[in-house]
Amino acid sequence: MSAESDRTTGTIPEWKREEVDEIVEFLQRYDSVGVVDVTGIPSRQLQDMRRELHGTAALRISRNTLIALALEEIEEGLEELVEHVAGQVGLIGTNDNPFGLYQQLEASKTPAPINAGETAPDDVVIPGGDTGIDPGPFVGDLQQVGANARIEGGSIKVVEDSTVLSAGEEVSADLSNVLSELGIEPKEVGLDLRSVHSEGVLFAPAELDIDVEAYHADLEAAAAAGHTLSIDAGYPTARTGPVLLSQAAGDAKAVGVSAAVESPSLTDDLVSTADAPAAGRRRRRDGPPDEKHRPGALP
Structure with missing residues (x-):
């Protein structure tokens, strides 16, 4: 290390101080900052x-x-992220909201092989079916790791779905080789968000893991329920105003007809209401309009 790089500012070497300053600038550049x-x-x-x-x-x-x-x-609350700075981690910054950041990171994850000595994130299952591999020692390798396999029809077949390792268990070299041969990639590789700080709030991954489509559906249902409640309560808003006015006009018209209020706008309804009893008597007297023309009807 050079003499210049050994210079210190206080108790921190200068190169470290410069690195910290650059990280601080990075943190101040974004609305949301997380540890991955x-x-x-x-x-x-x-x-x-x-x-x-x-x-x-x-x-x-x-x-x-x-x-x-x-x-x-x-x-500014960012010190709360310090407890998540352990192991192999990095900082991620965005001006997007933390929910969008979480969805983006999850969507970017890709399947990957798992190596011997690693811990299985989920149960490892070898699916049943034809492996496409010619008969040979590999059938023994499959059986050795716990798969129900046999030679059938000129190839090696796994008789049924076989759980060969439970989540949290360590992967053996034999299992790693078998999975690699079958092209099974039982883990996902990507940036795992440990926590993110945004607008003074610290979010855990579980709080960000939401079903966006279900969330939108819930919002739409809540909006529809609010709209109905507003109308039932007679509470006018920009959206309910036209509906309330239409209902009020209908109610006023019904009252006017019921009270026989003479008004040009009610004339047709009043005449129709007044004529209704006579029209009923005519229908009872004459029968249906086509009654006389019905086959077999009396003249």
């Missing part, structure tokens, strides 16, 4: 993720101690 887990993501794939995020979010990787210093330096 980057464990197990190959560097090439990490670069691809940076490119995919370009324009909507930005990723910053640094030493955990320096990230923590920057978060504590800014305060």
